[in-house]
Each structure stands twice: as structure tokens, then as C-alpha cells.
Amino acid sequence: MVMRSPDDWLAILETVPDPEIPVLNVVEMGIVRGVDCTEGGLTVRITPTYMGCPAMDAIADDIRTTLGPFAREESRSLTVELVYSPAWTTDWLDDKAQAKLEAYGIAPPGKTSDKRALNGEAPDIRCPKCKSTETELVSLFGSTACKAHYTCGSCGEPFDHFKCI
Amino acid sequence: MDARFDYLLRLGDDALILGQQLGLWTGHGPALEEDIALTNIGLDQIGQARAWLTLAGRIEGQGRDEDRLAYFRDQAEFRNALLCERPNGHFGDTIVRQFLFDTYAVGLHEGLSRSSDPEIAAIARKSAKESAYHLRHSRAWMVRLGDGTEESHAKVQQSLDDLLPYVGDLFHSDEATQNAAVEGWGVDPAELREGWEARFNEMLDESGLTCPESVPEQTGGRVGRHTEQLSFLLAEMQVLPRTYPDAQW
Structure with a gap:
């Protein structure tokens, strides 16, 4: 099986809509900051638009739900990591x-x-x-x-x- | 203990207590827009509190997370400035409290953006954008109420007179804050006072409000000496997790 590249993962993330503004996906919103593939692992880094944005938990859940089956296909454990830097703009x-x-x-x-x-x-x-x-x-x-x-x-x-x- | 722990509690507790109080405005704002504004600001404060307290807990290394620090500490362990625990009062009181805090927070966050600790700097840079926006809101209301009707002027002037004695606590300086500044990861709040006064005086000029000639200073929040108001606030904020410690919702 060919393993997906970070760009492939980003393409899947582009199917995850922002829960409040569904016309944009979480990549277009700039919330997804990057994807890291390691041996047996997959980490998606996300950053909040606002510190108290209540949608962050929902966004992390949506990412886990969408990527989960694909990550399991490649036997990767999926982590969604919250980062603050650089600050969202x-x-x-x-x-x-x-x-x-x-x-x-x-x-x-x-x-x-x-x-x-x-x-x-x-x-x-x-x-x-x-x-x-x-x-x-x-x-x-x-x-x-x-x-x-x-x-x-x-x-x-x-x-x-x-x-x- | 890592000196950063106590310093971060001060930052986190200010945001937490203020956020909790602003949340109490839900459904009680004088107009729908202001109801939404105050609770949005409260949400930002809670978000900042979560970031500071999570970092504090990690640095402490005793396994305490943001919730543990927010819900399972007693009054004397809180490090928020006394201003943050002043009651909501009427809309003018809340606006004055917010303005006095925002004028401090913009300088603080700007200073901490240059912290040598990358995690502190990251949270501060993010918070700086929010505090600048909050100040736009609270400042506009100071001018609108101060330069408004006779009644709005009198009320907000009274709020200002009542709350000014608590401003000094924001700039509390001690060995810990001085060391933080020397070591480069923190800001000594005493250094923020000049910038605060410039912003404050600009507001006075524009609003027609005045500062009493002599203002007594109430301090003690940074070392855990609080007013009675904080115990009522904590009782309400903490009752659920303390009654059902492992509750999930």
C-alpha cells in the first residue's frame, strides 16, 4: 500500500468544513497549520482563531472523525495538537x-x-x-x-x- | 518551585476571574449587542485563562491541568488582581473595570510578546490582538458614557472613583516579577504603569471624566489576600466540579 503524503492528508482535511462558517474548510480558514507523518503516527496541528473559540473542540473532533478511518488504514495513531504560534491572522x-x-x-x-x-x-x-x-x-x-x-x-x-x- | 508557576497563575487567574464575571452578563446586557459583546470578551478571557493555566500546570509538574487549577484551589491560592474580582455592578461599573484592565492588558501582552520563553511569547502574541480589540470596545463606552448625558456621566464617574483604588494591584511588583524581567521571560508590571497612565489620561481628555486628586491603593491579590467578593464567586464557579469531581459533560 502506498502511504499518503502530508499533502494527501491536507487534501482530505479540505473536506472538513468549519462548523460555524461551513462555506470554508478548516484548511482555508488557516486553522490547520500542518500535518506531520511519523513512524506509525499522524499529527495534525491546529491553531484557534480566538483563544476562547468554542468551536475548537468540535473542529478537533471533526478532524478525528474524518481522518480516523484513513489513519487506521495505515495503522497510524492520530493526534490533533493545539498550537498558539504563529498567532492566527x-x-x-x-x-x-x-x-x-x-x-x-x-x-x-x-x-x-x-x-x-x-x-x-x-x-x-x-x-x-x-x-x-x-x-x-x-x-x-x-x-x-x-x-x-x-x-x-x-x-x-x-x-x-x-x-x- | 519554578518561579514561572506563580507568575503564570497571576496571568491566568486575572483572565479566569474576569471571564467568569463577564459570563454572568449572559442574558442581562442592556442591549442585545452589549450582551453579546460582554460575553464574547468573557469568552476570550476564558480562552486566555485556559492557555495560561495549562502552561502553569505543566511547568509545575504535579499533574494539575487547567480544570484542576481553576476548580480545586481555594481563595488564598488565587493570584488575580483585586480589580478583577470587583463585582459586575451596573453596566457602567463593568465597563470601567474592563477599561482599567484592558489598558493594563495591552501593555502586558505587548511586553510578554517579547518573552524569551517561546510558549509565553506565543500565548501573549495571540492575547495581544484580543486585548487591543477589547480596549477599542471598553474605551468607546468610556467616552460615550462620560461624554453622554448628565446621568451617564455621573454614574460612570462614580464607577471610576470606586474602582480606581484597585488599579495599583495590577502593577504589583515584587522579587518574583523583578526576576522575571531580569531573566527575560516575564514583564515587571511596575514598568507598565507609565504606558497605562498615558492611555488612561487620553481617555479622560476625551470623555470629560476626571481622576480624583488622591486615590488610596488596595493591594494584596497577587499574594492571595482577597476581598469577600472572590469567595462568593469561587463558590458558584467551583460548586459543580467539587460536588461531582469526575463529572463529564
Whole structure:
């Protein structure tokens, strides 16, 4: 039997959706930081978006459920390891992932290199529905730890914005 | 004992006690958005507490994990600053407590990001992003309430007067913190005070709130001398795991 490479394992991980934002998978979200194959072992390193993100346990469980049968095929013991460094950043969401978010109805985070965000100024947040930038922050905190709550002044749509960190 | 253990308990207990209190706002926020905001901040604090306490337990090497440290220590073994155990009070009280803490936490996490201990630095870098975001929220409310109506100004000024005596405890410095700074893995909180004051004074300018001329200082949290409030808080937080020690849910 040909043993799977780390890239093969990553490809399987791409079938595991984020439990809160199922339009993205855990690799696209940047939660999966890497896969290490050792003699008889397989370690998936994951990092939290936010320290208290309550979805982390569910994500680790989903990874174990999805990879488990494949790992057993190769007689590998599967470990999901939580790492904090490097700290998760929305910059790991590439253009494709950001476009998926917008299509799903969540205004994407943009890039942290946009210094306006760091200075506490609001960058232009585009309404995911009508694309107007006449939007207003309702609350810095939204439906999950990683989102803020906005409303569109043009079409009236309330929507989530993925916080840029 | 490894000096890092006690130091990490201070970090973990601040986050744990504050997180527990913020969680009590669930369903009681003055508006839905603020209910969600306070509990989200609480969630971040609990997440930070888990990371610090897990690391503390590992360094101690006695087999205590985050839960063991959170649920099976008594009041005198807690190392949180007294500010964190001040009661929630009304919304203004909670916001002032949070602002006073956030202004400290941003400096602390920034400093610890440069720790020579890679695990401490990793948790701090992650926490720094969160504390900066929390400060945006609490600071905005300080200005909004301070520069709001006569009533909001009076209430939040009273909250500030009530809570300022507990700020000094955050900057408690002793041989342990000084050694931590010299050895390069920790920050001596005394060094954070100047930055804290600059951020604090900026808020005063913008909100129209004032600082009383003389503020008495209450200290003792870092050495386990706590106020009565902490015992009620721990009783509630610890009752379930202490009654059913091996309960799983």
C-alpha cells in the first residue's frame, strides 16, 4: 500500500468544513497549520482563531472523525495538537476564501496591512448583498468571536463582518 | 518551585476571574449587542485563562491541568488582581473595570510578546490582538458614557472613583516579577504603569471624566489576600466540579 503524503492528508482535511462558517474548510480558514507523518503516527496541528473559540473542540473532533478511518488504514495513531504560534491572522484567508465569504453573506476581513484597521478607524466594509460601502458598525462583536456586526445604509441589510486581525 | 508557576497563575487567574464575571452578563446586557459583546470578551478571557493555566500546570509538574487549577484551589491560592474580582455592578461599573484592565492588558501582552520563553511569547502574541480589540470596545463606552448625558456621566464617574483604588494591584511588583524581567521571560508590571497612565489620561481628555486628586491603593491579590467578593464567586464557579469531581459533560 502506498502511504499518503502530508499533502494527501491536507487534501482530505479540505473536506472538513468549519462548523460555524461551513462555506470554508478548516484548511482555508488557516486553522490547520500542518500535518506531520511519523513512524506509525499522524499529527495534525491546529491553531484557534480566538483563544476562547468554542468551536475548537468540535473542529478537533471533526478532524478525528474524518481522518480516523484513513489513519487506521495505515495503522497510524492520530493526534490533533493545539498550537498558539504563529498567532492566527485573517491574512491567511486568501482571495478565493475571501470571495467565498462574501458570496455566503459575510463581509470578508480584507488585509491587516490596511493600517486603518489597526488605528481603530473603520476601513470600507462592503455590504455583501448590494456591494455598497455606505455601511455602519452596529457592534464590534457579532454572532461568533471572529465577527463584528454591521448594517448597510443603502439596502438596509444587517450583516456580519469577519474581523480583521 | 519554578518561579514561572506563580507568575503564570497571576496571568491566568486575572483572565479566569474576569471571564467568569463577564459570563454572568449572559442574558442581562442592556442591549442585545452589549450582551453579546460582554460575553464574547468573557469568552476570550476564558480562552486566555485556559492557555495560561495549562502552561502553569505543566511547568509545575504535579499533574494539575487547567480544570484542576481553576476548580480545586481555594481563595488564598488565587493570584488575580483585586480589580478583577470587583463585582459586575451596573453596566457602567463593568465597563470601567474592563477599561482599567484592558489598558493594563495591552501593555502586558505587548511586553510578554517579547518573552524569551517561546510558549509565553506565543500565548501573549495571540492575547495581544484580543486585548487591543477589547480596549477599542471598553474605551468607546468610556467616552460615550462620560461624554453622554448628565446621568451617564455621573454614574460612570462614580464607577471610576470606586474602582480606581484597585488599579495599583495590577502593577504589583515584587522579587518574583523583578526576576522575571531580569531573566527575560516575564514583564515587571511596575514598568507598565507609565504606558497605562498615558492611555488612561487620553481617555479622560476625551470623555470629560476626571481622576480624583488622591486615590488610596488596595493591594494584596497577587499574594492571595482577597476581598469577600472572590469567595462568593469561587463558590458558584467551583460548586459543580467539587460536588461531582469526575463529572463529564
